[in-house]
Amino acid sequence: MSDTVTEVRNETVPYFPMDRDARCPFAPPDGTRVLRESNPVSRVEIWDGSRPWLVTGHAEQKALLGDPRISVDEKLPGFPHWNEGMAANVGMRPKSVFNSDGADHSHFRRMMTRAFTFKRVKELRPFIQETTDELIDTILAGPKPADLVATLALPLPSIVISQMLGVPYDSHAFFQENSVKSVDRYATPEENMQAFAAMFMFMLELVEKKMSEPADDVLSDFARHAKEGEIDAAEAAQMGLGMLIAGHETSANMIALGTLALLENPDQLSILRSGDDKVVGDAVEELMRYLGIIHNGQRRIALEDIEISGQHINAGDGVIIELSSSNWDPAAFPEPERLDLTRSARHHTGFGFGPHQCIGQQLARAELQIVYTSIFERIPDIRIAVPTEQIEFKSDRLAYGVYSLPITW
Template structure:
């Protein structure tokens, strides 16, 4: 092949992630949906010039999530890293439960599943309802307009995960700021290491305290597993760090972005505002999870051996990216996917992934969304944006999509 031909072929490979269309903040990027329609398995170029496989169809994605020929281990050469910080820190960062393959992943997951069962999480509903009402009371008593992110979307999941883990909520500014750094796409390796290190030391200190003064919380349970030799201190600390960060970041973005989506769809807002049926609220939360798919940079994997995906040969050592938004907006799975419909049966969505690495905290996220969506519009029926939607600062620079601020009034 000539140099000119090689150059032309290289130029045909699109960059990933792709930009969203102005004026369509809730829809997946049009370039991504075009690939989904025309080339459901294709190559894309990442920030460092490397190319990897992009798999966009729902049925292929679901199969890949459960395929153990694909690894989540970010220390393996060729992994499709999010940015330079992830690439340069992967080999220097202690292994996280999130980036472990079986059997280590299965061993740890078995030990930490019990607190996140449907029954255990459902028992938190009264407390989450109380916290939600308290935060709304404070917002209503404060000045207008208010920033719904600071008033409700961020503090609620932070309060909940702090109470579950047993860490002081007064430290929330510390762990929120460091978690935000770790999740940004434009972060430098030095910034990522500093933020991750600060969180790691903080959680390690908390675990040491729980060994001496145990309480009825998750960190005390992890400390007991450490004492019994079932978890190492490193594993317990990394697990606590993961839950502290993931436990507030994704839910906070889903709350704020979901409220904005409802404000832009007043017919669907009215359904949620006027119902007291928990099944309708549960359905609304599932539909919003499908519609928004806030983890928008795709799940990342590395092929451990040669495998075939929809007729395409993926070689061992090649990266695979699974953008959940395309599967969740696939017409033959979710008819008229661009329409927000809280009565839709969206339970097949893959906003939490699928298979062995499906999100551990998914039941907690569901409960928080049900409570917030079912409360905020009932408590504040006149809630509306305090600015034009095109002036809302959307969060495109991180792993999780959302808004930095959401000015509202009533």
């Protein structure tokens, strides 16, 4: 029996977040498996010494994510913040889709989901394909090895979300740098706050401009809602900022890490290569499950007492839903450690579950389906240019991925 289980029985709880196992860069931290086998709803200790619940089971996560007694209200005492900076700056963040429940949440969410209609995403597909092709042309014309992150994985989602929102793409370096800093676990609260404030002010100015000079883009839609008094300008800026941050680094990590996983599993890559649209669609779902890039735990707080998995969660207890571990729960996915593009993985929680499920998931799916297909079609003899041990993984970021991925062909 592992040490972690013994510690839990002795009431010294494990620390969260946990380290990943260097032997398999794709596996969630083994400590989450150990905890799940002990009890899928268990106490952990976090950075401020508090002891929220960590939920690691697939069924338990779905039950809690869909339970109205569980809240995202980060202002409530006992909320298990990601880090000191997020806790210190909680008063600065306006109400948004990310931190509101019930009717308030539906109010924000309705305005945002209108931007992501099936039709709008379908119309974006040719633009995503064209942009992908241009970026790959540049890779092929450039020196070898090339860094897949800098040349394709980061710019593609960044260009797409900037285009959709109506944010000038030339500000992407500013947003990229500050969005990383605003949630960096190791940055000081002041650094977190400065980065957030810089991005917020930029976005607010843009919203104010679009209130008087609207264009055909999503930020202009938000500016119109502000003009009509449905929300204020700060809330419109926060919605735009939320989308920009949520919408590029997540997809970027999936593109680079997914490419690496496929190259490391040539039998699976050949399934993708010879497959039709349905095969590619299923492959993206399996990669979403397998890679577990959202690995730092979605933060919640209990509004009422809840009984689950033999545990009693008290009203006011912090709750952390660790999505990557539940996507390796063998009760939901047999042999979870096997990347199997033919399995039915559509019930994964890579995009969350319940009322806060990802708003941009159809856009992310479109990007991933197009990119994975195009990379292996256009660069048929692509390979990783360094030994796997030399690849630096983003274990210290809110979303898991690689800092760079040298490729050659």
